[in-house]
Every structure is written in C-alpha cells, then in structure tokens.
Amino acid sequence: MDLSLLFFIVLGIIAIIGAIGTVASKNPVTSAMSLVLHFFMLAGLYLTLQAQFMAVLQILVYAGAIMVLVIFVIMLLNLGKESQAEGGGGIRKYAGLAFGAVLGTQVVLLLVLSHNKFGELQSKAAEISTVEAIGQVLFSDYLFQFETITLLLLVAVMGALILARRRRSHESYSN
Amino acid sequence: MEAISSVPLGYYLSLSAIIFAIGAVGVLTRRNAIIIFMCIELMLNSVNLTLVAFSTFLGDATGQIFVLFVMAVAAAEAAIGLAIFLAMYRNNKTINVDEINLLKW
Secondary structure (H helix, E strand, C coil), X not given: CCHHHHHHHHHXXXXXXXXXXXXXXXXXXXXXXXXXXXXXXXXXXXXXXXXXXXHHHHHXXXXXXXXXXXXXHHHHHCCCCCCCCCCCCHHHHHHHHHHHHHHHHHHHHHHXXXXXXXXXXXXXXXXXXXXXXXXXXXXXXXXXXXXXXHHHHHHHHHHHHHHHCCCCCCCCCCC | CXXXXXXXXXXXHHHHXXXXXXXXXXXXXXXXXXXXXXXXXXXXXXXXXXXXHHHHHHCCCHHHHHHHHHHHHHHHHHXXXXXXXXXXXXXXXXXXXXXXXXXXC
C-alpha cells in the first residue's frame, strides 16, 4: 500500500466520522464542531488531489467564515439539546435512514459496476492546479459568471441585514 | 512522476456518495433548522469533492471554478439562512421546523 492511498483512507474515514457526528449529535455545538472537523479532512482530501488552492479556500471560507457564523448564531439563540421534539417522529427517522441506505448503496453500486470506465483515467493535476491556471480560466471564460457572483453576494448581504433587523413598528423598545 | 495520485477516481466518488447520503439522512431526520442547514452544507461539500476529483483526473480547471461558485453561493446562503433563523426565533421562540407552519396549508 503506498502513501497516498493510506492518506486517502485515513482522511476519508475521519471525514465520514465527522459527517456522522454532525448528523447524529443532539447538541448543536457538538454538531458544528464535527462539521468543522469534516471540513478540515475534506481540505486534506483536496490536497491529495493536488488542488492546493481549493484546500486553502475550503479552510478559509467554510471552516473560517461560514462555520464561525453558524456557531455565532447557535450561541446567540442559546439552543439547548433537542429534548422534547426529537422523540416524536419515530417512523420519519426510520424512513429517513432507509432512504439514506438505499441512496448510498445505489450510488456506490453504480460506481463499482462502472469501475472500468474510470480505470484508465490518470491524475494529471500538475498543469491545472496552480492559482495562475485557475485565474486564467476564471477571468477569461467565466468572467460574466464571476461578476454575477459578486452581485449575488452584494444582494445576500443586503438581504441578511434587512431580514435580521429588529422591526419597531408596533411596539417600541419592548424587549 | 508519471502518476501523481495512485488513488483511483472511483474511490473519491464513492466517498462523496457516502457523505452525500449521510447529509440527506440528516436533512430528513433532524428537526433543528440549524442542523438541517449544516447537513445541506455537508451535501454541498460532497458535490464539491466530486467536482474537484473530476477536475483533477480530467486535467480541466473548470471543475475547480465551479467549486469556487458553489462556495460563493454557500456563503450567500449562510448569510440569508441564518438571518431568517434569527427572525424566526424572534417571532416564534423556536427554530424547530415542525412548529413553524406559517406557509403550510
């Protein structure tokens, strides 16, 4: 067994553990921390794919910005454990688990059966994974989409401000 | 260095499929809106892994551009979604999705 396969297996197992911890834990803060662990393992997987820029962005944007926002909101809302609500729908839980099992086995089976289609593909990341190559494609072929994304982010910031603003139309300073 | 990564492409795709299924189970079974939101992030990230794997194995940088766009959309979604959760919590004192049925007929 060579080294990159070993890295892949270790990172993949920890990533799956993080994902299961996100889904299964009762405490939202534990769930968020498991998700941060999952994001770091995913950045490591990007490194095994020779996509260094994506790994850095994964840590900066997901584990840095988005998860800090999520944890901030969890702390702000002061959410405890989900005690009363989670016990009710037993059938929904089993239906969801059955759906997930069917979906997972279906996709993995599909990949295993079509394995010879991917067999001849070899990794050729050396010429595409630099920041220079990505920027070349981003600012030539996808320039319009890039500008649209900036517009989307601007609208999202304005929308978040309007949605989270406290409205004082009926009562003034009641809380 | 003729073969940089000796891990086959199917392994990455299988891992991504497993993570996507875990995220889908979370969206279906959990009732806390913030945890549902984090499970959606999980599913988005598994798709990102697929895109980066294909980008590397096909030698085309376009997949990584798409991952960039998915990250930007996820950031916008996080800002808007968490603002909606704050507004919901302010009105209803809960973010349990079973008790929020304003738009349900």
